[in-house]
Amino acid sequence: MSQLPLRAQLASALGRTAATLSRATGRGDGSVIGGRVGLLLEPDLLRKLAADRRLALVSATNGKTTTTRLITAALRELGDVASNAFGANMPAGHVSALSTNKAAPYAVLEVDEKYLPEVLDTTEAGVVVLMNLSRDQMDRAAEIWLLAQKWRRALDGKPAHVIANCDDPLVTWGASTAARVTWVAGGQRWREDSWCCPECGGPLDRKAADWACRECTFHRPEPNWVLDDEDVIDPRGDRWRLNLKLPGLANRSNAAIALATAEAFGLAPHLALPRLREVTSVAGRYTTVERDGRSLRLLLAKNPAGWLEAFDVSSAERPIILSVNAQGPDGRDTSWLWDVDYRILNGRPVQVTGERRLDLALRLDVAGVPFTLRDSFGQAVASLPPGDIDVIANYTAFQAIRTEFGRAE
Amino acid sequence: MQSSLRIVWIYPDLLSTYGDQGNVLVLEQRAHKRGIPVETVHVRSSDPVPEQGDIYLIGGGEDRPQILGAERLRRDGGLQRAIARGAALLAVCAGYQIMGSVFGGEEGQPVPGIGLLDISSSRGERRSVGELAADVDPELGVPTLTGFENHMGVTHLGPGVRPLSKTIVGTGNGDGTEGCHTGKIVGTYLHGPALARNPGLADLLLRWAVGPLPAIEDGWYERLRQERLAAVLP
Numbered sequence: 001m002s003q004l005p006l007r008a009q010l011a012s013a014l015g016r017t018a019a020t021l022s023r024a025t026g027r028g029d030g031s032v033i034g035g036r037v038g039l040l041l042e043p044d045l046l047r048k049l050a051a052d053r054r055l056a057l058v059s060a061t062n063g064k065t066t067t068t069r070l071i072t073a074a075l076r077e078l079g080d081v082a083s084n085a086f087g088a089n090m091p092a093g094h095v096s097a098l099s100t101n102k103a104a105p106y107a108v109l110e111v112d113e114k115y116l117p118e119v120l121d122t123t124e125a126g127v128v129v130l131m132n133l134s135r136d137q138m139d140r141a142a143e144i145w146l147l148a149q150k151w152r153r154a155l156d157g158k159p160a161h162v163i164a165n166c167d168d169p170l171v172t173w174g175a176s177t178a179a180r181v182t183w184v185a186g187g188q189r190w191r192e193d194s195w196c197c198p199e200c201g202g203p204l205d206r207k208a209a210d211w212a213c214r215e216c217t218f219h220r221p222e223p224n225w226v227l228d229d230e231d232v233i234d235p236r237g238d239r240w241r242l243n244l245k246l247p248g249l250a251n252r253s254n255a256a257i258a259l260a261t262a263e264a265f266g267l268a269p270h271l272a273l274p275r276l277r278e279v280t281s282v283a284g285r286y287t288t289v290e291r292d293g294r295s296l297r298l299l300l301a302k303n304p305a306g307w308l309e310a311f312d313v314s315s316a317e318r319p320i321i322l323s324v325n326a327q328g329p330d331g332r333d334t335s336w337l338w339d340v341d342y343r344i345l346n347g348r349p350v351q352v353t354g355e356r357r358l359d360l361a362l363r364l365d366v367a368g369v370p371f372t373l374r375d376s377f378g379q380a381v382a383s384l385p386p387g388d389i390d391v392i393a394n395y396t397a398f399q400a401i402r403t404e405f406g407r408a409e
Numbered sequence: 410m411q412s413s414l415r416i417v418w419i420y421p422d423l424l425s426t427y428g429d430q431g432n433v434l435v436l437e438q439r440a441h442k443r444g445i446p447v448e449t450v451h452v453r454s455s456d457p458v459p460e461q462g463d464i465y466l467i468g469g470g471e472d473r474p475q476i477l478g479a480e481r482l483r484r485d486g487g488l489q490r491a492i493a494r495g496a497a498l499l500a501v502c503a504g505y506q507i508m509g510s511v512f513g514g515e516e517g518q519p520v521p522g523i524g525l526l527d528i529s530s531s532r533g534e535r536r537s538v539g540e541l542a543a544d545v546d547p548e549l550g551v552p553t554l555t556g557f558e559n560h561m562g563v564t565h566l567g568p569g570v571r572p573l574s575k576t577i578v579g580t581g582n583g584d585g586t587e588g589c590h591t592g593k594i595v596g597t598y599l600h601g602p603a604l605a606r607n608p609g610l611a612d613l614l615l616r617w618a619v620g621p622l623p624a625i626e627d628g629w630y631e632r633l634r635q636e637r638l639a640a641v642l643p
């Protein structure tokens with residue numbers, strides 16, 4: 001990319017030094033602090049760093065980090081790609097990601113849903129990827145209908161090519177002011193936030209994947225790409241068996257979106273798909289760690305839709321450990337536990353831990369799911385016989401477990 | 410009791426953003442534990458509200474669904490007729506505001522409620538988010554309220570209702586009180602699954618519907634309550 005002005009160069013270099021320090025002192029992966037120092041010195045830094053690259057922004061309630069990783073993997077077929085692979089998804093993280101890889105002609109940035117309008121304005125990204133919107137940590141997240149409305153306003157009048165999941169009515173509404181949209185039928189497992197029309201508030205009639213408002217003309221657009229169980233069907237009608245290493249339906253949906261996005265960059269499925277298959281775990285998610293003869297598969301679930309996805313990946317024959325915290329990044333309110341249907345766990349040995357284990361205990365008791373309360377994650381692991389175990393944890397609980405295992409990748 | 414207890418959950422498609430389903434599940438469990446059969450109806454906002462329910466529940470939601478919910482309830486009239494018949498009602502957060510004469514819309518504009526409670530609400534200066542604890546009106550015989558609030562509303566109580574509680578921690582109505590009650594109606598800002606943290610309130614609704622109840626083992630409910638109250642009380 002072209003030379004940055006001197007002030008921007010200095011800001012970006014100082015940012016990198018702070019990031020190195022943060023890593024060296026063991027306080028984090030360095031991606032946010034570096035960006036923050038840079039932004040403070042040069043507010044226009046993100047715009048400058050984004051200029052002259054082909055850029056995709058990826059946003060959704062769930063699957064942002066994984067889909068960002070998948071698209072990044074695919075685009076590496078074309079050249080070097082800068083990306084905020086550690087999920088630091090606000091402008092400081094974007095600055096950090098772009099300044100650590102100034103030469104990359106491509107960039108794929110995961111963007112927090114609330115920051116999408118601002119980041120799109122600043123970066124003038126050519127491609128925007130939108131997957132799903134559902135209830136999430138309501139004490140700090142924006143209300144999702146409002147969020148979709150902000151997306152509409154941000155996309156209106158911009159040349160960006162949007163890749164959007166048309167099985168999610170709210171995402172469809174949020175994307176439909178864009179100049180150009182490629183619709184992907186990526187599926188929607190969690191439907192509790194889309195019974196009403198985002199356009200007029202009328203009831204949405206839903207039949208299989210199809211949906212339409214009973215009172216206005218808002219309806220599901222004809223998809224260009226379709227996820228059909230294990231396969232993706234491209235706009236030419238060619239069928240691609242995914243065979244991903246990443247497990248579960250949610251990741252097949254993420255991969256369908258990634259293939260459509262790759263094609264927006266001119267990369268055909270036969271070149272993109274082998275790259276997607278190389279991705280095995282994302283920031284510790286889906287990874288398996290070992291302890292005392294036990295193999296623990298780590299699944300992250302931050303909100304009700306995320307729990308459905310984790311249950312889908314989890315194996316019914318395995319014992320399961322559930323860990324729930326309510327620190328700032330988790331949302332301090334545990335109400336969402338009541339939106340998750342835990343009855344699917346009936347018949348499996350269930351161990352409950354985490355800082356808010358009593359909230360989860362009552363939730364399971366009311367659902368009629370037998371469980372054992374454990375004071376710590378270590379205790380929960382030790383209480384289970386050697387063998388395969390699934391672990392589902394929300395954000396800070398997941399990070400605590402990862403740290404115990406040396407930030408397992 | 411001869412027939413089943415009929416629980417009606419109003420508009421889960423519009424007003425169930427915060428785990429409001431929890432209130433339905435807690436009532437069902439606590440009725441079942443006493444051998445009371447339960448029939449639950451989830452009423453979507455495109456359908457009429459049945460009038461023959463015993464306990465009605467309405468939950469929280471975003472600004473626009475709240476306005477839609479109020480319009481549809483007013484047009485439908487089923488809830489109003491059920492209350493006139495003597496049914497019990499728990500109205501939570503956005504649902505609580507809807508029960509009054511007026512509440513604040515997304516731009517702060519006044520939106521008419523359905524007037525089942527003598528209260529009026531408006532949009533406050535800032536959002537109240539966090540744990541709440543409050544001493545309940547002794548008349549109701551319910552122990553200290555505990556829960557989570559997340560709203561921008563300020564609610565003024567008229568002479569036709571009594572405060573549900575006096576806040577110890579948190580904002581509630583905004584004047585040192587939290588929620589209100591009259592007859593067999595309870596309104597509260599304790600959002601989402603308020604009954605999970607307040608089984609005494611769940612039992613109050615059940616008693617209103619079916620009469621005196623045998624005591625039950627409150628194990629997990631009580632442990633969670635004690636932990637939460639200990640976390641916030643001075």
Ligand SMILES: [Zn+2]
Pocket residue numbers: 197198199200201202213214215216217218
């Ligand atoms: Zn409509």
